[in-house]
Amino acid sequence: MTVNGAVRACAAESVDALRTGLIARAVSYAVQLRRPVRLDVTEAARGYQLAVRPEGYVQLIDAEGIIPAPDGLSIDEGRCRHCRRLQPVTSTTCIQCQIDEPLQVEVPPHGGPIDAPPIPVDATEDLPADLDMVVHLAEMSPVLASVPAAVSTTVPAPELDVDVEATRVRRTATPVLHLAFTTQRSVTAPGRAVIGREPIAKADEHAVTVASPGRQLSRTHAAVEVDRDARIIVTDLNAPNGVELLTTPRRWLTPGQPTVVPIGAKLMMGDVECVVTLA
Incomplete structure (x- = not known):
């Protein structure tokens, strides 16, 4: 994952868990920006656009660039990287073990354990309007080599490129x-x-x-x-x-x-x- 030029390796026990962790990271940026974050996704030969809302909803963006109301949608969930408690992508602290950023998938520098303290994200950071967050899911074996054996199952994944940039909420004069x-x-x-x-x-x-x-x-x-x-x-x-x-x-x-x-x-x-x- 590359955020504004800073490269961070990511790992999880499955592709689904990895994607959930990446959504959780996108949610954290959406909360700071106070508006949805757009994901331009190319998977295999197919491309589509997703929006991640600060509330944790992930939606398809229509052809006109409009994000529909989130009626009837549920918030994605994942398991805590430390205690394995299931919780939503909006969680900033585990509801059971109280570890920060329970769905974090960024691998700490120098190959530390995946349940090490999270890479800090400054909540007061002035994120630019052209926030660039690029995620590449390829062969996972080299990355997972630094993850504890208990969660180091190698899962072959299709190539997935995700380009995330901040988008402005379309507003009337009064929200x-x-x-x-x-x-x-x-x-x-x-x-x-x-x-x-x-x-x-x-x-x-x-x-x-x-x-x-x-x-x-x-x-x-x-x-x-x-x-x-x-x-x-x-x-x-x-x-x-x-x-x-x-x-x-x-x-x-x-x-x-x-x-x-x-x-x-x-x-x-x-x-x-x-x-x-x-x-």
């Missing part, structure tokens, strides 16, 4: 929210949305009525908005069941206090889970 719920279909909302069973919206708000099988969602439960800097802000509107941010560890939002949450944040509102992204 648009995409809200994915566990109890109904996803919706999009411009500016500010109020969520509930029967929400009461002001003139500048968009009312989003959500099914709540257990009626644990309040009539007007929470407000979600996005500012011109594409920051997502969530406010618990003093709902009895509150709003819980499903991070590690989980935390409850302070009622009435606007809170900035990351793109792709999962919110638990009563008996409804909502994933908040940008359309």
Whole structure:
């Protein structure tokens, strides 16, 4: 893998695990850039374009260069390089053994073990708009020679060249929210949305009525908005069941206090889970 001219050898116990690790690395860059990262893939004689979202979704880009909404998609998962716990490509710390970058596939310098401390990625790094990340999957035997025998199974792989570059999210003057719920279909909302069973919206708000099988969602439960800097802000509107941010560890939002949450944040509102992204 070559990132902006810096070459890094990669290895994993299988081609699938290697690809999952590379997706995880692309996700880490997408999070820093706060927009999807595009992968131009050539495999054998076939070429196609993929987009990796900060939330971990991997999608085909259509002929017009548009990334469709991620409705119904699942996030790829892989096993921790240390404890083998299954977890999503968005994980920055293993949920079981707490090792950093659990899906890392970059081989440490000087042929160190694959579960050595990860190659640091500066979260404050100012990534350029023309981020160049090139991955080449070829005969894996020479690389795997430096990996412990327990995970050094040689897997012949087809040649795969991946060129990853940052792409700008197509935006209107005001970014648009995409809200994915566990109890109904996803919706999009411009500016500010109020969520509930029967929400009461002001003139500048968009009312989003959500099914709540257990009626644990309040009539007007929470407000979600996005500012011109594409920051997502969530406010618990003093709902009895509150709003819980499903991070590690989980935390409850302070009622009435606007809170900035990351793109792709999962919110638990009563008996409804909502994933908040940008359309």
